[in-house]
Amino acid sequence: xxxxQPIVISSIFKSGTWLLRSIxxxxxxxxxxxxxxxxxxxxxxxxxxxFAQEGCFYSWHFVxxxxxxxxxxxxxxxxxxxxRNVYDLALSMYHHFAGNxxxxxxxxxxxxxxxxxxxxxxxxxxxxxxxxxPGFRWKGLEPFLAQMxxxxxxxxxxxxxxxxxxxxxxxxEKAVNRLAAxxxxxxxxxxxxxxxxxxxxxxxxxxxxxxxxxxxxxxxVLHAHAEEMSEENKILVRWIMQAxxxxxxxxxxxxxxxxxxxxxFKENGSxx
Numbered sequence: 001x002x003x004x005q006p007i008v009i010s011s012i013f014k015s016g017t018w019l020l021r022s023i024x025x026x027x028x029x030x031x032x033x034x035x036x037x038x039x040x041x042x043x044x045x046x047x048x049x050x051f052a053q054e055g056c057f058y059s060w061h062f063v064x065x066x067x068x069x070x071x072x073x074x075x076x077x078x079x080x081x082x083x084r085n086v087y088d089l090a091l092s093m094y095h096h097f098a099g100n101x102x103x104x105x106x107x108x109x110x111x112x113x114x115x116x117x118x119x120x121x122x123x124x125x126x127x128x129x130x131x132x133x134p135g136f137r138w139k140g141l142e143p144f145l146a147q148m149x150x151x152x153x154x155x156x157x158x159x160x161x162x163x164x165x166x167x168x169x170x171x172x173e174k175a176v177n178r179l180a181a182x183x184x185x186x187x188x189x190x191x192x193x194x195x196x197x198x199x200x201x202x203x204x205x206x207x208x209x210x211x212x213x214x215x216x217x218x219x220x221v222l223h224a225h226a227e228e229m230s231e232e233n234k235i236l237v238r239w240i241m242q243a244x245x246x247x248x249x250x251x252x253x254x255x256x257x258x259x260x261x262x263x264x265f266k267e268n269g270s271x272x
Contacts, residue, residue, distance in 0.1 A: 006052035006075055007183065009059040010151065011082035012144055014092040016165035019199060020082050021059050023168070023176060026195045027187060034060045044147075047071045063147045064154045072158070078183055079160035081151040083257065087225035087237055087264050088165075090141055094120070094127045097136075111136055121230050128236045141237065145245035148261070152251035166260040169222055172196045226265035234264050 007028065011017040021032045033056040035049040043049060044060075047067045051058060052075060062068055064081075072079055084092075095101065098115035114135040115123045130140030155162050161182045167175045173196050180187050187195075197203070201220030225234070241248060241262075252258040 006077045007057035007080070008050065008052075008072060008075070008077040009057065009080045009082065010062045010064060011059065012084055012089065012147060013061050014089055014096055015082050015084035016168060017059065017061075017082065019165070019168055019204070020080070020163075022199045022204060023172075023179065023195055024057055024059075026191075026198065027176065027180060027185060028057060028183065030055060030057045032057055032059045034058070052077070061147075063143075064150045069154050069158070072154075072160075079154075079158065080179070080182070081155060081160055081162045082165065083148050083151065083162060083261060084165040085223070085225075085261055085263065086141065086145065086241060087229060087234060088223060089144065090124065090128050090233075090237055091225045091228055093141075094124050097127070098123055120228070121233065124229060124233045125236065128233060128240060141240050142244040145241055145248055149245050149248050149251060152248075152255060156251075156254065162255050162257065164257055164260040166222055169220070172199065223263075223265045231266075238264070 007024070007030070009017075009020065009024070011020060025031060033053050035051075037043070037049070044063045045065045045068065046062075047070070049060070050062055050068055050071055064072070094115075097109050097111040098120075100110065100112035118126070126136065126138065126140075128141050130142070131138050151160075151162060154160060161179070163175060163178070167178075173192060176192050176195050180192070249258065249262060252261045
């Protein structure tokens, strides 16, 4: 690619990282790289874990705290932040643990037995508000909402791109064109359409299954929370957001992403 600025991606956990990586691999000709970390060694605020590597774009779940912001500025990086609807995010996190997602590739959390002892409503509640007890320790949605706040806040003072998982699914061709424009690439519409086709959910799932994986690709739909999340747990999500991420609503509105990230749907498809 002609522009030599390093490409750095931070995605919220369970926000569509694999999809964005697959799109960017095809768009840039680069390979994704992430820091090598041990089990439980998730230092998402460590600037030493953010780096540039020749022939690669960087992709991880780092939190853009001030020290990392300074490093990104020093790197003159093209920064892409990937976010997702907060209700679907909580649901996807639940299924990650309850379904032991990615166990085939050695990345399962091994918490499926614990969640099998709970109802889905109770398991979802622990994902939303957190839990600290035998079998499962988790801080809830709070740190991920705070991460989104920091992403938006940084993008207001630095030319970073914020894109939602919903945008990638709803109008992938438009999203790929936006990514290309941000990266100052001119791929041509033939390649754009090829990328859209090759990153369809069913094709990516089949490709992963051929390599011995596939559990990561569960449904690939928008607003699954409408049918899978109880109204009480939807209320809990809103409470956590209001209590611990009070700026998120206005920040999302500034980037025209409020509808994607914050809209809650009922089982009949209407907004809550």
